[in-house]
Amino acid sequence: MLNKIAVSAASGLLLGCSPVAQAGTADSVVVLQYHHVSGSTPAVTSIDPETFRQHLQYLQDNNFNVIDITSARDAIEQGGELPEKAVVITFDDGYQNVYENAVAALKEFEMPYTVFVNPELMRKHSGHYMGWEELKEIQKNGATIANHGQTHAHLIRKQEGESDEEWQERMRYDVVTAQQAIDENLGEQQKYFAYPYGEYNNDLRELLNEWGFFAFAQHSGPWSKWSEDTMITRFPASGIYANLNTLKAKLNSKAMPVSAYQPQEPLVAHDNTKPTISITLEEVDTFDDIRTDALQCFAGGSVLKPKWESKTQFSVTLEQDINIGRSRINCTAPSASESRYYWYSVALIRPDESGRWPD
């Protein structure tokens, strides 16, 4: 694995912020997720250019190693070591304002990044999104261009009267033909997919797995060997999450060694208003470093105390009705040896009576 990273470094793809990428005991990567980089786009999915620059400065000043997505994948997949404080930067949607307001800064800081694009939307709304020429240009400078679906649809939401076959065909159009468009324009690319809205279910994961994709979600936690290939977590870094004070803890988070979890299916039944989440930790070498006595889960505004069924298994039950739409339950436990947190997040979607939910 270290050879891989060395090779990537030699080819200019690994552009660490610190002069020496330490080969420590790191086993996880923090993936940051951005959308717009602009002061005039919807606040919830935006970071203004000045704050974005502060993020890059912070990463550089604090010796984070910003690596490209493929170096991260190779290290995690092959069970190798990663540089300490490894970070992957990603942008969803490929907005033109990323080209205008982020690309120069990323180049200046020599940080690689990934842009997940929607080819059909690019075609229909040129100017709003980066076009193939811009993508080719940033690709030359070390950007990875990846797949966010053709249309940015709610993929797992069945359309009226849609059969299973029709749904699969729609998925094939949204995912596979989008990849074809990317490959035709930019040369054959690695298969990385970011779920629009971070929404997935087991059926969609199965298809992506079959088609050979690594897929990225929008609930949080470091990416590690305990992550599943079609459920890779990222930390949102836009909107309220752009605040560096809160982002610091996330950048320093450690992967919780989760070996099993319930519910397996993120789409819960409408009448399942207070789901119970059950998590099993693997008793790895570092297990004793996890302060399980101080583990807490957070859902909306409430703090949930875990109920330990055994040394390694706990459950939490929501105390308030879960909202209609997407929810995330974050569980964290302090490290016994350093001021960092182990982190694990569960994504759930609760539909309304008609099986829908807000954007």
Ligand SMILES: [Zn+2]
């Ligand atoms: Zn998106």
